[in-house]
Amino acid sequence: MRERIIALDRHIEAAMLERELHAKWEQQLNGIRAELRNAESEVERLLQQWQEEKKDVERLTNRSLSNLFYTLIGTKEQKLSEEQIEELKAKERYELALSEANALEEDRAELSRKLIDVSRWDTKLKQAMQEKEELLREHDSAFASALDELQQQKVKLLHEKKELGEARAAGEHALRALRRAGESFDSAKNWSTYDMLGGGMLATHIKHSRIDEAQESVTKANHALRTFQRELKDVEQAAAGTDLVHIEGGLKFADYFLDGLIADWMVNNRIQSSLEAVNKGITRVEPILKRLNEYRIQVEGSLQEATRRYDQLILTYKM
Structure with missing residues (x-):
């Protein structure tokens, strides 16, 4: 009986550790989910901003009133260069935000996997305590x-x-x-x-x-x-x-x-x-x-x- 009680105590301690990890990771997961929602909104916003900058460049390279206007006043090349720089900046901001969102998604997936590994802590704890209780009732x-x-x-x-x-x-x-x-x-x-x-x-x-x-x-x-x-x-x-x-x-x-x-x-x-x-x-x-x-x-x-x-x-x- 002594050996079994010691083994059950170890099972109980392991289950209680899993309980602490579950609470910790669940809290972290909730925080990451909130961050991910914000990051996805930011990615969408920056994507739209980049697309707008691309349209500005296209208006200067295609047949358009903007193209004609800046050509006539002799500043087309300068304006095109400025718009291309703005487009590159917008693209960089978008790609950075997308990278951050992807990293958060990876963190979310990893924490979800960890939570699955410790999701049965309550069942393990109840089973070990129930067996220990039955043994102790029988002998004490x-x-x-x-x-x-x-x-x-x-x-x-x-x-x-x-x-x-x-x-x-x-x-x-x-x-x-x-x-x-x-x-x-x-x-x-x-x-x-x-x-x-x-x-x-x-x-x-x-x-x-x-x-x-x-x-x-x-x-x-x-x-x-x-x-x-x-x-x-x-x-x-x-x-x-x-x-x-x-x-x-x-x-x-x-x-x-x-x-x-x-x-x-x-x-x-x-x-x-x-x-x-x-x-x-x-x-x-x-x-x-x-x-x-x-x-x-x-x-x-x-x-x-x-x-x-x-x-x-x-x-x-x-x-």
Whole structure:
């Protein structure tokens, strides 16, 4: 067993070295890719510039107005010489930029090949650690107990993370439903006011249409809120024994939220009271979501620490 543990430690060390090289080369590759994009743009720009300079020379050597003009004033040879020099300079700049771009492409290809060589570091590390863990569990009961304790922590935290994710998703859905309901009530209120001021049959029709939309939005919002409430209870059960503040009570308003308002909301002030209830719901859901996010960050941090300690326990075990 001792020899196998030593061999596994060497495998682990080699995999961890590959991990460091992978991170280093990946960072370098990202930088080279950015440089290469800029270099290719520069090559394209200088190529166009060189082509323009070539056209200037061609205009002086072919039958053209430029040729005729400089011939008549007696400066054709001088102008041609100047343009040829500019063309050569533009060509040199282009070829230099092209050479630099090609060199960057070679560097990119080389780093890509290197990354492929170390791309399986995570698989190698997991396999070596798994085998080492199995050997140590089999031959060291104290070590196995320490691992089991950390593993139980990880399982509990993973469960909390899952429940938090479901609660956040339900809360965000409820918040979207509330906002849609608020928009529907706001529109219904505007058309109701316009109708009361003599908006005519069209205003009455649109008002009732907006009221129907608001009714549907309220039904969906209330359902989403009750789902959110159930998910919050699951979070509290999963987080039993932690310092999580009991947040389920913040949603008690769902028990009476808009109940009985639909039948009487054609009256303008009744629509206004419904809109206020929706806004109240939004102001209660938002801080709950904020707290859930804060607790999610806390749980994820604890999970990362438990995982680190678990892996470290295996990594540092020596015979």
